[in-house]
Amino acid sequence: MRFSFIPILIMKNLIILCYILITMIFSACKEKQNLKIAGSETMNAMMRYIGSEYEKNTSDIKVSVEGGGSESGIDRLRKGDIDIAVSSRDLNQNEFDDLRKTGNLEKIRVAYDGVALVVNPANPVKQLHLIQVSEIFSGKIKNWKELGGSDSPIQIVIRNDKSGTQDYFENHILKRKDLGIDEFEKNKSADFVSTAKIVKDNAEMAAFIETNPSAIGYMGMGSALVDHGEKIKSLDYARTAKDPSVSPSVRNVYDRKYRLARELFAIYKTDQGDKIDAFISFLTSEKGQSAVLKAGYLRASLPEVEVSSEPNQH
Numbered sequence: 001m002r003f004s005f006i007p008i009l010i011m012k013n014l015i016i017l018c019y020i021l022i023t024m025i026f027s028a029c030k031e032k033q034n035l036k037i038a039g040s041e042t043m044n045a046m047m048r049y050i051g052s053e054y055e056k057n058t059s060d061i062k063v064s065v066e067g068g069g070s071e072s073g074i075d076r077l078r079k080g081d082i083d084i085a086v087s088s089r090d091l092n093q094n095e096f097d098d099l100r101k102t103g104n105l106e107k108i109r110v111a112y113d114g115v116a117l118v119v120n121p122a123n124p125v126k127q128l129h130l131i132q133v134s135e136i137f138s139g140k141i142k143n144w145k146e147l148g149g150s151d152s153p154i155q156i157v158i159r160n161d162k163s164g165t166q167d168y169f170e171n172h173i174l175k176r177k178d179l180g181i182d183e184f185e186k187n188k189s190a191d192f193v194s195t196a197k198i199v200k201d202n203a204e205m206a207a208f209i210e211t212n213p214s215a216i217g218y219m220g221m222g223s224a225l226v227d228h229g230e231k232i233k234s235l236d237y238a239r240t241a242k243d244p245s246v247s248p249s250v251r252n253v254y255d256r257k258y259r260l261a262r263e264l265f266a267i268y269k270t271d272q273g274d275k276i277d278a279f280i281s282f283l284t285s286e287k288g289q290s291a292v293l294k295a296g297y298l299r300a301s302l303p304e305v306e307v308s309s310e311p312n313q314h
Contacts, residue, residue: 032059032060032061032062033060033061033062033275034061034062034064035051035061035062035063035064035083035084035275035276035279036064036066036081036082036083036084037051037063037064037065037066037082037083037084037085037086038065038066038067038068038072038073038076038081038082038085038086039067039068039069039070039072039073039074039076039085039086039087039164040067040069040070040073040086040087040088040163040164040165040220040264041067041068041069041159041163041165041201041202041219041220041223042088042113042164042165042202042219042220042222042223042264043086043087043088043110043111043113043220043264044065044066044067044201044202044223045222045223045226045227045295046111046222046264046292046295046296046297047063047065047086048065049291049294049295050282050283050288050291050292050295051063051064051065053287053288053291054279054282054288057282057287058278058282061275061278061279063279066082067201068162069159069160069162069163069164069166070085070086070087070088070089070162070163070164070167071161071162071163071164072162073085073086073087073267074087074091074095074099074267077099077267077268077269078095078098078099078102080102083268083272083273083275083276084266084267084268084276084279084280085266085267085268086110086264086265086266086267087164087264087265087267088113088163088164088165088168088220088262088264088265089164089167089168089262089265090263090265091107091265091267099267102269103269103270103271103272104269104270104271105267105268105269105270106267106268106269106270106280107265107266107267108265108266108280108283108284108300109263109264109265109300110264110265110266110283110292110300111263111264111292111297111298111299111300112253112254112261112262112263112264112297112298112299112300113220113221113222113253113261113262113264113297113298114220114221114248114249114252114253114258114260114261115165115168115169115218115219115220115221115248115260115261115262116218116219116220116221116224116225116234116235116248116260117133117216117217117218117234117235117237117260118205118206118209118216118217118218118219118224118228118232118233118234118235119209119215119216119217119232119233119235120209120210120212120213120214120215120232120233121231121232121233122213123144123149123150123213123214123216123233124148124149124150125144125147125148125149125235126235126236126245127235127236127237127238127245128147128235128236128237128238128245129237129238129239129240129241129243129245130173130176130178130179130237130238130239130240131176131179131240131241132147133173133237134173134174134175134176134187134190136154136156136216137156137158137169137173137174137192137193137196138174138190138191138192138193139156139193139194139195141154142154144214150214152213152214153214154214154215154216155197155212155214155215155216156192156193156195156196156197156215156216156217157196157197157199157205157208157209157215157216157217158192158196158197158198158199158217158218159198159199159200159201159205159218159219160198160199160200165218165219165220168262169218170192171184172260173260174187174190174191174192175187175188175190176190178239178259179239179240197215199217202219202220202223202224202227202228203227203228205217205219206219206227206228206231206232207231209231209232210231210232221234221248221249221253221258221261221296221297222295222296222297224248225248225249225296226295226296234247234248236248237258237259237260238259239259243259246258246259248260250293250296250297250298253298254298261298263300264297264300266280266283268280284300
């Protein structure tokens with residue numbers, strides 16, 4: 001009796017092929033891991049863009065980004081609701097101590113961002129210096145005609161107290177910390193005018209200013225130029241009346257000409273899994289830092305700075 005090995009070989013090949021197909025189908029249907037990021041509204045658009053770039057290279061991770069403000073993100077990280085908190089201000093001592101109780105804490109600088117003063121595009125005022133801004137937001141200057149604008153009462157718009165941008169603006173501009181410790185001590189009791197409209201995020205601020213010609217607010221430069229540039233106008237800024245007024249841009253922040261700038265941070269636990277470590281590695285890599293620049297922010301690491309990139313290129 002003769003045996004043919006051809007059917008046996010075909011059967012083996014079919015089994016192997018079926019195994020490969022099943023493996024491919026299983027991999028395709030495998031549920032993606034969710035990497036949760038939340039916090040700073042200033043960093044929201046940037047992190048969404050970086051997340052989308054990361055997903056192109058990492059098929060098994062879905063990056064979810066939410067706002068809520070820096071304080072909210074830090075609090076959610078402490079509770080274990082998210083994987084990474086993003087903040088437009090540094091941790092205070094109480095936050096640092098509380099987070100350390102819940103795991104091994106790490107904080108990295110992600111980028112630098114300017115804070116833009118924003119008004120309605122129809123507003124003829126083009127520039128302001130620090131003391132003018134402080135007096136506007138504290139209510140001492142009440143009408144745009146005092147600044148060379150139209151005869152109309154100024155409408156102040158501010159963020160809520162969970163905002164890192166709010167915290168920075170309140171201390172460095174309203175209370176004049178950028179003019180030195182003596183000036184800060186004299187003005188540390190300064191407060192926002194009681195009639196200020198409080199908004200939850202940059203989108204709400206931009207929408208309000210777009211429909212209110214006499215309004216003025218502030219937001220992260222990247223958000224102002226990239227996300228809301230068609231709705232609002234960013235003003236040039238000077239630290240003192242004697243300094244030249246400078247427009248908010250990546251180039252001017254990098255050159256330290258635009259003086260309203262601060263660090264942006266990512267905060268996370270180092271003992272919570274490989275998916276967090278892998279994303280942080282991407283965030284600090286050349287690809288990640290290039291994405292920071294394309295999103296309209298100044299990258300934190302500068303081995304190959306390309307400050308000529310325009311914020312709207314993504």
